[in-house]
Amino acid sequence: MEILHHGGRFSVTGSCHELRLDGELSVLIDCGLLQGTDAPSANEQQLDFDTQQIKALLITHCHLDHVGRLPWLLAAGFRGPIYCTQATATLLPLVMEDAVKVGITRQEHIIDGLLSILRRLLRPVPYDSWQDVFEGLSVRFRQAGHIIGSAYIECQLASRRVVFSGDIGCKNTSLLPDPTPLEYADLLLLESTYGDRLHENRSERQTQLRMIIERCVSDRGAVLIPAFSIGRTQELLYELEAIIYDLKQRNSAAQFPLVVLDSPLAARFTEKYRDLKALWDAEAKQRLSDGRHPLAFDELHVIEHHSQHEQLVHRLQSTAEPVIIIAAGGMCAGGRITNYLKALLPDPRTDILFVGYQAAGTPGRAIQQYGPNGGYVEIDQQRITIKAQIHTLSGYSAHADQAGLLDFIGSAGGAVAAVRLTHGEAAAQRELRRKIRERFDIPVD
Numbered sequence: 001m002e003i004l005h006h007g008g009r010f011s012v013t014g015s016c017h018e019l020r021l022d023g024e025l026s027v028l029i030d031c032g033l034l035q036g037t038d039a040p041s042a043n044e045q046q047l048d049f050d051t052q053q054i055k056a057l058l059i060t061h062c063h064l065d066h067v068g069r070l071p072w073l074l075a076a077g078f079r080g081p082i083y084c085t086q087a088t089a090t091l092l093p094l095v096m097e098d099a100v101k102v103g104i105t106r107q108e109h110i111i112d113g114l115l116s117i118l119r120r121l122l123r124p125v126p127y128d129s130w131q132d133v134f135e136g137l138s139v140r141f142r143q144a145g146h147i148i149g150s151a152y153i154e155c156q157l158a159s160r161r162v163v164f165s166g167d168i169g170c171k172n173t174s175l176l177p178d179p180t181p182l183e184y185a186d187l188l189l190l191e192s193t194y195g196d197r198l199h200e201n202r203s204e205r206q207t208q209l210r211m212i213i214e215r216c217v218s219d220r221g222a223v224l225i226p227a228f229s230i231g232r233t234q235e236l237l238y239e240l241e242a243i244i245y246d247l248k249q250r251n252s253a254a255q256f257p258l259v260v261l262d263s264p265l266a267a268r269f270t271e272k273y274r275d276l277k278a279l280w281d282a283e284a285k286q287r288l289s290d291g292r293h294p295l296a297f298d299e300l301h302v303i304e305h306h307s308q309h310e311q312l313v314h315r316l317q318s319t320a321e322p323v324i325i326i327a328a329g330g331m332c333a334g335g336r337i338t339n340y341l342k343a344l345l346p347d348p349r350t351d352i353l354f355v356g357y358q359a360a361g362t363p364g365r366a367i368q369q370y371g372p373n374g375g376y377v378e379i380d381q382q383r384i385t386i387k388a389q390i391h392t393l394s395g396y397s398a399h400a401d402q403a404g405l406l407d408f409i410g411s412a413g414g415a416v417a418a419v420r421l422t423h424g425e426a427a428a429q430r431e432l433r434r435k436i437r438e439r440f441d442i443p444v445d
Helices: 070-075 086-103 108-121 202-219 232-250 264-275 282-289 306-318 337-344 363-373 402-410 426-440
Strands: 002-005 017-021 025-029 054-058 082-085 122-125 131-134 137-143 151-156 161-164 187-191 222-226 258-262 300-302 323-327 351-354 376-379 382-385 389-392 419-422
Touching: 025 137, 054 131, 070 086, 070 108, 082 086, 082 137, 086 108, 086 122, 086 264, 108 122, 187 402, 202 222, 202 232, 202 323, 202 351, 202 389, 222 337, 232 258, 232 264, 232 323, 258 264, 258 306, 306 337, 323 337, 337 363, 337 376, 337 382, 351 363, 363 376, 363 389, 402 426, 419 426
Parallel strands: 025 054, 054 082, 082 122, 161 187, 187 419, 222 323, 222 351, 258 300, 258 323, 351 389
Antiparallel strands: 002 017, 017 025, 131 137, 137 151, 151 161, 376 382
């Protein structure tokens, strides 16, 4: 057995790992997009490895840093089965359609052809059920609690079990069940995105979010939330509905800010999340039973057309009204959020709220890093002065923090013999490696 890393070994983006058996048969675990400083260039995502021996693709979840190079894999001739959970199979064609339009081409016949191939290759599998891939390899998808449909993947070889974590979510995350405990692993390939830090707990993050909303109402400014279309957007809507519901119970006459979802893709995913409510956790299902609509509440307004988006941007520049904007993209490197940032970053009434990881080299990281000191950021080759308030709520991260990652190892009923860290920057991996050795006394590379 050999494991080759074609991305995501020492970086947070571009996850792509090859499990090779006997030097002849291989499976690929994820085929992710390189982003920020990990990317060789804006338009260079070609695969730099031979794909001929790859017999199947296993997908942990459908975030672009795990599936974004799939068009290049198909273009290279891959026609093997693509195994993923049933929810991921539902969401993946939407992800690919948008990614191709944004990053490759808008020619409909090319997009339709790619999606047709993709749908033919998809092999949805249920959680917790073993699937034979080829002789000598069976796989099982387990709940990862990262986004809906996310999984860590157990690969059972003749005499070894190798586990690929994908992205492990936090416990007590809105809408999603907690990650399923490990059974055992001879080798665990573990993500380390937040291996050097701890998140706020759910109560703390809700308190901070409520305070930001109250400031939005009092100073009649805008709250801008760059959010990834899958996962964080739906979790934010869920939390905003809870805060607004609670405020209404206390004072039905109070003013509530409009919540604007300005991302057609996120709106489509939110619809899919509603369709997949059977996968929600018990708390979310209870809200439905109580007659509430956590992803479709009265104050939520969806922007469909680009002309509506432009009108709202111009209106917010010239008027004072409390509004919460959730817009793509999550790292501020593209999408509709960039127009809001250019228009409203210089306004001190604006609050920028980061709820997801900001990769090095992205505008989001620059705003997060320099904004609190009154710096500037370059967006679309424009230098934008930052006078807005900058907030980071790590408790809304889709990734487990250091304690969560250690607990994931500790959840194993049997032994975890060795760990290899992936999906993290050097400092995060260094600190998590130290903590794992300290707590478990097992080899970590």
